[in-house]
Structures are given as structure tokens and as C-alpha cells.
Amino acid sequence: MPYTGKKFPNINVNAMNDMGDTFKINVLEEAQKNNKKVILFWYPKDFTFVCPTELHAFQAALPEFDKRNTLVIGASCDTAEVHFAWLNTPKDNGGIEGVTYPIIADSNRNLSSVLDILDITEKSYDELTGKLQVEGDNVTYRATYIIDEEGTVVHESVNHMPLGRNVSEFLRLIDAYTHVQEKGEVCPANWEEGKDAMKPNAKDTATYLAALVN
Secondary structure: OOOEOOEOOOOOEEEEOOOOOEEEEOHHHHHHHHOOEEEEEEOOOOOOOHHHHHHHHHHHOHHHHHHOOEEEEEEEOOOHHHHHHHHOOOHHHOOOOOOOOOEEEOOOOHHHHHHOOEOOOEEEEEOOOOEEEEEOOOOEOEEEEEEOOOOEEEEEEEEOOOOOOOHHHHHHHHHHHHHHHHHOOEOOOOOOOOOOOEOOOHHHHHHHHHHHHO
16 A cells, blocks of 8 residues: 555564674664654665666765765665675675665565565465465565655655666655755755745745746
8 A cells, every 4th residue: 555644664674784784673763763764765686687776876875865864775575694695795796785774684575565565466375285375576666765754654656677766866855855844835846956946825836837937
């Protein structure tokens, strides 16, 4: 189900950092206790192709997220051990060495199942084995969540597997929501930091649109 406008699920999950430490993390609590925004991005699988480009892109933008009081957290359904192996693989061998933000290891798929972002086309129950049969890769799509300081989801989006994200767009969205929080204005299409926003009323909308025409 969509979570925009709702609190992010209050679920503890395993995570790994670049020092090789495995620990529990709760995204909702990370936002609330640190009084920070969180951007949580899910990717399908370690040791793949588009995925490392995204992890490195978020790492390169980490100073910009820091400026915006925003924590970055990656996530997939790989185990913590596989994350650590990938973190110790150099870039020139397809690895993510140099990534410093935490990466969730949702190997039991508790959180991704609740978020409903798994690539599952069909489920069936095998009466002979007593096991649930799953059609699909059972890994996550490229889902992204921006969570505010109170733990409320203010943005969510899902890309199909081949489509890498534009990290700059998430910085723009965080800027826009921060403007809404601080100024009480709404941000029109293509708004960027430093551009005009508007009050949420008909008069301001008409004035803004008239300026576009002129």
C-alpha cells in the first residue's frame, strides 16, 4: 500500500556498515531520534550492474544530503555478509568500496514485504511440500522513500529494474519539502532552491501563472 502521508513502518531490520559491523536499524526511529530527514533507497541485488552506479552516486552526493540534515540508507534483500563482501570489492571490479552509509540487509524480507516492493508475480501454496511457492525474482524494485523528522513519508517512488535513479532529483525534493516546512508555501512544477514558490490559494496561483506567460 502507498505510505505517502503516513508514518514509515516501525520495524527493526539488520544492517551493515563499511567497518563490517552488523546492527539493528529502525528507519522510523532514525528519523525521529536524530531529528533528521531520511532517504531510504532500495536496490535489487548486490554484485549486479545498475545497482553499484546508484550506490556510488548516493555516496558522491552524501555531503549535499548532510547539508540538508538528511541521512542516507541503502537497502536490499541480500545478507549482511554479502553486503560486506561487496563493500570490500573495488570499483574496478564492480564493487562498492568507499560507500560509508549503512545498508539494510532485509534477507527475511520483513520490511520489503510490508512495503510491497518485491518482484513477486504470483504466490501459491504447494500442498505436497507445505511450502509457499513464489513466482518472480523475490528481490525489490528500485523503491525510494523520503521520510521527514517525524517519521512521515513525504515521497515514495518505484523504478523498474533497468532504470537507474537521478540522485539530484531527490535533493531537489528535499529542498522543496524543507521550503514547505519553513515558509508555509507550496512548490510548483520544476521548482528549485532560489525560485519563487506560492501560497496555497487561488490568487497566488493566478499571479504565478501570469508571470510564466509574461
